Amino acid sequence: xxxxxxxxxxxxxxxxxxxxxxxxxxxxxxxxxxxxxxxxxxxxxxxxxxxxxxxxxxxxxxxxxxxxxxxxxxxxxxxxxxxxxxxxxxxxxxxxxxxxxxxxxxxxxxxxxxxxxxxxxxxxxxxxxxxxxxxxxxxxxxxxxxxxxxxxxxxxxxxxxxxxxxxxxxxxxxxxxxxxxxxxxxxxxxxxxxxxxxxxxxxxxxxxxxxxxxxxxxxxxxxxxxxxxxxxxxxxxxxxxxxxxxxxxxxxxxxxxxxxxxxxxxxxxxxxxxxxxxxxxxxxxxxxxxxxxxxxxxxxxxxxxxxxxxxxxxxxxxxxxxxxxxxxxxxxxxxxxxxxxxxxxxxxxxxxxxxxxxxxxxxxxxxxxxxxxxxxxxxxxxxxxxxxxxxxxxxxxxxxxxxxxxxxxxxxxxxxxxxxxxxxxxxxxxxxxxxxxxxxxxxxxxxxxxxxxxxxxxxxxxxxxxxxxxxxxxxxxxxxxxxxxxxxxxxxxxxxxxxxxxxxxxxxxxxxxxxxxxxxxxxxxxxxxxx
Amino acid sequence: xxxxxxxxxxxxxxxxxxxxxxxxxxxxxxxxxxxxxxxxxxxxxxxxxxxxxxxxxxxxxxxxxxxxxxxxxxxxxxxxxxxxxxxxxxxxxxxxxxxxxxxxxxxxxxxxxxxxxxxxxxxxxxxxxxxxxxxxxxxxxxxxxxxxxxxxxxxxxxxxxxxxxxxxxxxxxxxxxxxxxxxxxxxxxxxxxxxxxxxxxxxxxxxxxxxxxxxxxxxxxxxxxxxxxxxxxxxxxxxxxxxxxxxxxxxxxxxxxxxxxxxxxxxxxxxxxxxxxxxxxxxxxxxxxxxxxxxxxxxxxxxxxxxxxxxxxxxxxxxxxxxxxxxxx
Numbered sequence: 001x002x003x004x005x006x007x008x009x010x011x012x013x014x015x016x017x018x019x020x021x022x023x024x025x026x027x028x029x030x031x032x033x034x035x036x037x038x039x040x041x042x043x044x045x046x047x048x049x050x051x052x053x054x055x056x057x058x059x060x061x062x063x064x065x066x067x068x069x070x071x072x073x074x075x076x077x078x079x080x081x082x083x084x085x086x087x088x089x090x091x092x093x094x095x096x097x098x099x100x101x102x103x104x105x106x107x108x109x110x111x112x113x114x115x116x117x118x119x120x121x122x123x124x125x126x127x128x129x130x131x132x133x134x135x136x137x138x139x140x141x142x143x144x145x146x147x148x149x150x151x152x153x154x155x156x157x158x159x160x161x162x163x164x165x166x167x168x169x170x171x172x173x174x175x176x177x178x179x180x181x182x183x184x185x186x187x188x189x190x191x192x193x194x195x196x197x198x199x200x201x202x203x204x205x206x207x208x209x210x211x212x213x214x215x216x217x218x219x220x221x222x223x224x225x226x227x228x229x230x231x232x233x234x235x236x237x238x239x240x241x242x243x244x245x246x247x248x249x250x251x252x253x254x255x256x257x258x259x260x261x262x263x264x265x266x267x268x269x270x271x272x273x274x275x276x277x278x279x280x281x282x283x284x285x286x287x288x289x290x291x292x293x294x295x296x297x298x299x300x301x302x303x304x305x306x307x308x309x310x311x312x313x314x315x316x317x318x319x320x321x322x323x324x325x326x327x328x329x330x331x332x333x334x335x336x337x338x339x340x341x342x343x344x345x346x347x348x349x350x351x352x353x354x355x356x357x358x359x360x361x362x363x364x365x366x367x368x369x370x371x372x373x374x375x376x377x378x379x380x381x382x383x384x385x386x387x388x389x390x391x392x393x394x395x396x397x398x399x400x401x402x403x404x405x406x407x408x409x410x411x412x413x414x415x416x417x418x419x420x421x422x423x424x425x426x427x428x429x430x431x432x433x434x435x436x437x438x439x440x441x442x443x444x445x446x447x448x449x450x451x452x453x454x455x456x457x458x459x460x461x462x463x464x465x466x467x468x469x470x471x472x473x474x475x476x477x478x479x480x481x482x483x484x485x486x487x488x489x490x491x492x493x494x495x496x497x498x499x500x501x502x503x504x505x506x507x508x509x510x511x512x513x514x515x516x517x518x519x520x521x522x523x524x525x526x527x528x529x530x531x
Numbered sequence: 532x533x534x535x536x537x538x539x540x541x542x543x544x545x546x547x548x549x550x551x552x553x554x555x556x557x558x559x560x561x562x563x564x565x566x567x568x569x570x571x572x573x574x575x576x577x578x579x580x581x582x583x584x585x586x587x588x589x590x591x592x593x594x595x596x597x598x599x600x601x602x603x604x605x606x607x608x609x610x611x612x613x614x615x616x617x618x619x620x621x622x623x624x625x626x627x628x629x630x631x632x633x634x635x636x637x638x639x640x641x642x643x644x645x646x647x648x649x650x651x652x653x654x655x656x657x658x659x660x661x662x663x664x665x666x667x668x669x670x671x672x673x674x675x676x677x678x679x680x681x682x683x684x685x686x687x688x689x690x691x692x693x694x695x696x697x698x699x700x701x702x703x704x705x706x707x708x709x710x711x712x713x714x715x716x717x718x719x720x721x722x723x724x725x726x727x728x729x730x731x732x733x734x735x736x737x738x739x740x741x742x743x744x745x746x747x748x749x750x751x752x753x754x755x756x757x758x759x760x761x762x763x764x765x766x767x768x769x770x771x772x773x774x775x776x777x778x779x780x781x782x783x784x785x786x787x788x789x790x791x792x793x794x795x796x797x798x799x800x801x802x803x804x805x806x807x808x809x810x811x812x813x814x815x816x817x818x819x820x821x822x823x824x825x826x827x828x829x830x831x832x833x834x835x836x837x838x839x840x841x842x843x844x845x846x847x848x849x850x851x852x853x854x855x856x857x858x859x860x
Contacts (some may be wrong), residue, residue: 013794014801015799015801064672066672072671074670074836075671078670079672081792084791084792085672088673088790089672091789384585405745418793419793420792421793422793423793424793425797454799
């Protein structure tokens with residue numbers, strides 16, 4: 001654990017990517033085998049399931065620190081991170097632990113089904129044996145979320161450096177289901193294992209948002225355009241008469257979409273499709289809200305299947321006849337995909353093609369994008385015809401060009417302290433819109449992003465001076481500041497007091513030029529709901 | 532009910548009986564100043580009273596003011612109210628103010644810490660009935676480590692950066708923190724350079740305390756001569772053009788706020804060193820206990836939380852609004 005804690009500390013104390021990669025690569029060349037596997041697991045979001053819930057952790061920590069629970073809670077709101085708060089309030093000890101990372105991870109797996117008394121004894125025993133930083137890392141293992149600026153891609157790069165293996169091959173090996181408690185480093189990274197490959201998806205290729213002008217992309221003839229569908233990015237795999245559906249979060253979701261079983265027996269074995277799962281009620285594309293009724297369900301009832309069926313809007317073909325074709329140009333893959341689609345469209349009802357938008361001049365795309373929303377698309381995707389299918393997010397060949405967001409002017413009504421790098425600053429805001437009489441502000445959205453650090457600082461100081469009331473960590477503030485709030489989607493909602501739910505609300509700009517009474521009304525917002 | 536010995540009005544902490552203010556934030560006739568930080572020693576008062584060692588510091592900041600110096604423990608009376616200054620351990624020349632009238636004693640701490648840092652005169656416990664305390668770091672999340680450990684870390688960091696061919700840029704408040712850092716840097720590692728604001732303030736303090744040799748960074752200072760050496764700069768220098776001259780450099784910050792990972796990341800600092808000139812949680816509790824006081828008034832910092840905790844353990848504690856800011860420490 002010492003080496004792992006040191007690794008996290010080193011990574012955490014630099015803003016430079018190269019230094020992070022170097023520290024990780026060093027660690028991968030010296031750490032014990034089992035620790036390496038767990039490190040890969042943790043940095044690719046496969047930490048052990050949480051063995052002790054946070055309520056219990058808070059109670060144990062405040063008891064051990066000899067402070068009342070309310071004081072622990074106050075501290076937590078200010079520190080903004082539970083693992084860090086616990087590590088900070090516990091009494092300092094001089095000792096340090098000799099256990100390895102893998103031992104701890106195994107402990108946590110074993111601890112999960114144990115009684116509360118056993119959990120408490122375990123936590124207290126280990127908290128009192130670790131120095132501050134080990135304690136912090138240990139707590140992070142339990143609470144999750146190592147936000148230390150190491151993406152899976154960066155970790156893979158370091159691993160490639162340490163093992164001399166190709167980065168893309170490593171990324172592929174790390175995909176899918178593997179159990180860090182059972183697999184060895186040898187098996188995971190070094191060995192060639194054909195059986196594992198049966199269910200494995202390919203790393204998703206991701207697009208950046210288009211910057212600058214469309215014209216800068218060059219000759220329109222080099223580009224292919226299609227609509228950007230608002231569903232769940234997925235790979236559908238058929239190999240040896242078995243279906244595997246992977247979501248972009250590398251989650252195997254085959255069971256959630258039983259209608260995709262239709263692909264088996266129709267798609268040739270050794271086929272991998274890349275596309276978007278979309279809700280398809282009443283034989284037309286539904287909204288993301290419709291799809292949400294399917295996302296959380298493990299057991300899909302017959303009723304739900306009938307009410308909200310899904311389709312796969314396919315835009316790419318990654319494997320054909322057991323052959324990885326990602327290195328072929330998009331135009332070539334597209335042609336093969338269209339062939340497959342033409343052949344199967346009548347046999348497989350869930351198989352839909354994301355059609356190309358034909359265009360000769362960029363201006364035509366500007367027009368096309370304007371009515372994206374009407375066909376439930378989020379905007380346009382632009383892909384270079386000669387581009388290979390890459391790994392992860394890369395600039396240059398794939399761009400997303402979303403429709404301009406909706407926006408509305410709202411009033412800041414409540415504020416809460418932020419987390420992570422915004423700890424101890426009021427950066428989490430609630431916004432309200434006027435009711436019909438312009439007398440009361442009705443809460444409609446929360447937003448956390450969109451201001452510069454300087455603006456956050458200014459607003460934080462203002463909030464502290466203009467607090468009306470406190471409710472635990474939340475402060476209500478004098479209604480005064482108007483902000484333009486942008487959001488991607490809007491729908492009616494019974495769960496919200498305002499009767500409206502918005503997607504991805506964020507602050508577009510601070511409207512210092514606007515007065516309180518200039519803010520929009522709830523009616524203005526409702527008028528934006530697509531009919 | 533008789534008027535309390537000290538009240539908080541719109542101008543500062545006021546002793547009506549003696550018509551004297553302490554650390555007033557609006558211009559007044561007569562004021563006792565605890566220490567030289569800008570939020571405690573403001574411009575525009577008629578007559579200043581402060582510790583001898585603080586005089587050159589506030590004169591450097593406020594220019595030619597009318598000021599009377601006193602020693603620690605020296606008593607002066609105004610209209611039967613006895614005043615004396617006692618070491619606060621915060622920065623050079625910092626004091627607590629003791630106020631006594633007809634056997635009743637009040638103490639205002641200004642800013643303070645209990646640990647002896649070897650630069651400021653060490654904190655002295657002053658028994659009192661009412662203790663007016665700051666609580667900048669009044670949360671159980673703040674627990675300072677011994678400064679010897681922190682300075683070992685700082686010196687090791689400097690050495691490592693030097694071995695990697697980088698200049699170390701360490702941020703610290705120009706009055707107080709900068710001199711404390713300077714005092715314990717190991718001059719055998721390399722040369723110590725300073726930002727102009729720090730050089731000037733340190734020059735003022737050199738008459739009171741010995742410090743290692745420093746070199747002020749000027750327009751003529753070259754990148755090459757800075758390489759591998761230490762630069763002490765005020766936090767405001769971060770992100771500006773001034774710092775580009777240090778390239779390739781690594782940044783560090785020495786402050787109590789560095790306790791929080793988020794605070795360090797927000798400021799985009801490579802390395803945080805937890806080093807504060809204020810009390811941590813346990814020091815605050817110890818200070819309150821040692822004075823033997825019954826009443827506590829919390830002035831700035833996490834006042835609500837700290838006073839609530841004090842009430843839960845039996846003190847008559849409350850908060851008062853002041854205009855002392857949460858400084859960068």
